[in-house]
Amino acid sequence: MDTSVLLGGGAAGAIIGLVTTFMTQFFAGRHQTREFDRADRxxxxxxxxxxxxxxxxxxxxxxxxxxxxxxxxLTALTDLLHAVERTESRQEEREALERARGVHRSRYAEAQLRVPDAVLETASSVNRRLMSLFGMVKRLDNGRAHDGDTFETAQPRIQEIWGLLSKLRREMRIDLGVTER
Incomplete structure (x- = not known):
């Protein structure tokens, strides 16, 4: 039997063709949309x-x-302290200290806004100790030492700061995932 007779002639075939074309385009569009979404993701x-x-x-x-x-x-502070102790000309050490202090202040200010609390806590301790030692070294350099400002009392402070710097470096390495706590 002729299917065109059952389907009503050529019109039915045309409808089937249109539906097939529409469905093919519909599914192709859905596939393309999924591909775009996947590529975007x-x-x-x-x-x-x-x-x-x-x-x-x-x-x-x-x-x-x-x-x-x-x-x-810290190195510049130590260098100036040793120059003061030896009563040498200290202008070069003073200039180096001021440069190092300025760079440290900038880096510490940046850290205050960028680093996590655990690192900042240790960085703050380092900064406070450095600035305290700076005051002592400058007073010794200027000949206006306070009670307790001596070369002998400066040495344990320097060693304490080196220890804090090691702690700071460890905190940073932990935060970077280089080492474990």
Whole structure:
């Protein structure tokens, strides 16, 4: 039997053709939409990974800068203290100390806004001790020492700060995931 007779002739075939075409386009459109959504999701995930990587690199750079600046500041303080003790000309050490202090202050100010509390707590301890030692060394340098401002009392303070710097470095390494607590 002729199917065109059962379906009402050529009109039915045309309708079936249209429905088939429509369904093919509909399913192709749905497939294309899913592919676009999947590609968009992959792009967002890749962007998120890149942003995390950039944040980690920035944090690492901030930590390196803070560690370096704090160590340089302590070294400059120690150098000036030794020059004062030897009663040598101290202008070069004074200038180096002021430069190191300025860099440390900048790096510490940045850290106050960027680092987690555990790291900031130790960085604050380092900063307070450095600034206290700075005051002592400057008073010794200027010949206006307070009671207790001596070369002998400065040495344990210097060693204490080196210990705090080690603690700070450890806190930063833990935060970076380089080492475990």
């Amino acid at each position: 992959v792009r967002r995930e890749e962007r998120q990974v890149e942003e995390e990587r950039a944040r980690d690199e920035q944090k690492r750079a901030d930590y390196i800068a803070l560690n370096t600046a704090s160590r340089d500041f």
